[in-house]
Amino acid sequence: MSIIDAHQHFWDPARGDYGWLTPALPDLYRPFLPADLWPLLDEAGIAGTILIQAAPTAAETDYMLGLAAATPWIKGVVGWVDLDAPDAAEQIERRQALANFVGIRPMLQDLDDPAWILAPGRAPALAALETAGLAFDALVTPAQLACVPELARRYPDLRIIINHGAKAPIGAGPQPGWQADMVAAAGFANVSCKLSGLLTELVPGADDAAVLERMALLLDLFGPQRLIWGSDWPVLERAAPYGHWHKLTRTFLARLSPEARAAIMGGNAMRIYAKGHVT
Numbered sequence: 001m002s003i004i005d006a007h008q009h010f011w012d013p014a015r016g017d018y019g020w021l022t023p024a025l026p027d028l029y030r031p032f033l034p035a036d037l038w039p040l041l042d043e044a045g046i047a048g049t050i051l052i053q054a055a056p057t058a059a060e061t062d063y064m065l066g067l068a069a070a071t072p073w074i075k076g077v078v079g080w081v082d083l084d085a086p087d088a089a090e091q092i093e094r095r096q097a098l099a100n101f102v103g104i105r106p107m108l109q110d111l112d113d114p115a116w117i118l119a120p121g122r123a124p125a126l127a128a129l130e131t132a133g134l135a136f137d138a139l140v141t142p143a144q145l146a147c148v149p150e151l152a153r154r155y156p157d158l159r160i161i162i163n164h165g166a167k168a169p170i171g172a173g174p175q176p177g178w179q180a181d182m183v184a185a186a187g188f189a190n191v192s193c194k195l196s197g198l199l200t201e202l203v204p205g206a207d208d209a210a211v212l213e214r215m216a217l218l219l220d221l222f223g224p225q226r227l228i229w230g231s232d233w234p235v236l237e238r239a240a241p242y243g244h245w246h247k248l249t250r251t252f253l254a255r256l257s258p259e260a261r262a263a264i265m266g267g268n269a270m271r272i273y274a275k276g277h278v279t
Contacts, residue, residue: 001262004075006050006269007163007196007230008037010067017055020110032234034071040233040242041073047266048075050230050273052137053105056080061095068100076102076273078137084121089128096132102273103135103159109167114144117151126151130158133275141167145181152188159190159272161228164197170214171206179217186221192272193222195249195264196230199239208248215252224260228268 012031013021023029041049051064051074061079068074077100081091095101108117117126129136138148138160145166152160162185168178185191195218198211219227229249236245253261 001258002048002266002270003044003046004048004050004229004266004269005041005046005231005233006228006266006273007052007194008049008233009052009054009235010034010037010064011054011060012063015055015060015063017057017060019055021054027238028234034067034074037233038073044243044246046246048073050074050076050078050102050269052078053080056082056107058082058091061101065098065100074100075270076100078103078105078135078273080104080106081125083117083125085125088122088125092125092128092132092134096134096275101134102275103137103161104129105137105139105163107139108144108147109139109141111144115147117144118147118154123154126155126158130155135159135161135273137161137163138166139163142175142178142181145178145185148181148191149184149188152185152191156188156190159192160185160188161272162191162193164201164232165193165195165214165218167197167201168214169203170198170201171210172203182218182221186226191222192226192228192268193218194228194230196228197232197235199245199248200232200235202239211248212252215249224256224263225268227264228272229265230269 010033013029021029051068053060064077068077079101081088081104083106136158168175195215198214231242231245233242
């Protein structure tokens with residue numbers, strides 16, 4: 001089984017375009033680069049990663065593509081494109097031609113309008129993304145989650161990947177609104193979900209058992225063919241060491257068949273992020 005960490009970040013605060021990354025987050029406000037992550041991957045037996053954007057700029061996407069070109073174990077880059085730019089469709093077409101560019105991630109969680117992505121002016125860019133066979137990482141909270149099934153309906157060949165289980169609090173009791181929206185999203189074959197970023201959503205007093213319960217719910221909704229494992233490193237380190245998350249995942253997956261484990265831990269990422277793949 002070739003394990004892929006399908007959600008990790010690199011950054012250097014000195015680049016100056018992250019916005020959210022300030023000295024108020026001292027544990028994250030420093031460079032995190034391939035040399036920092038590789039020992040953790042090597043210890044866990046992980047073969048490669050998908051590098052995910054952390055700044056809403058084309059410059060950061062270029063920075064990540066440069067890192068990927070110099071780092072063979074980075075299997076793909078999910079970058080950023082200004083979906084409101086007059087030439088957004090052309091930008092997507094140009095990016096698609098780059099070997100390591102596999103998708104985009106608008107930072108929907110930071111926008112005031114929960115249905116921002118559904119505005120008519122963004123339709124040409126989304127149609128271009130669908131045509132290009134690139135993935136759409138949906139960085140959403142429960143407030144924006146309802147837009148995902150509508151997006152999936154409008155663009156049935158667009159591969160949509162919900163990040164971090166849509167960031168619903170874990171261990172805070174039932175989340176009926178979030179669960180109803182996740183059921184709706186999971187009803188579309190072109191929507192997948194990442195098992196990533198869950199430990200950082202634990203409420204005070206909750207423990208790993210609550211995370212395992214959430215993982216089981218996501219498995220019930222999406223099945224083993226539409227779950228994708230990732231770490232959300234280095235943000236993960238605010239909640240637990242890399243090895244703890246990897247071990248917790250292995251505990252959860254132990255009850256599944258070898259084929260299902262292989263799919264969640266790498267096969268789905270390589271399939272869904274493959275350029276030109278149509279669901």
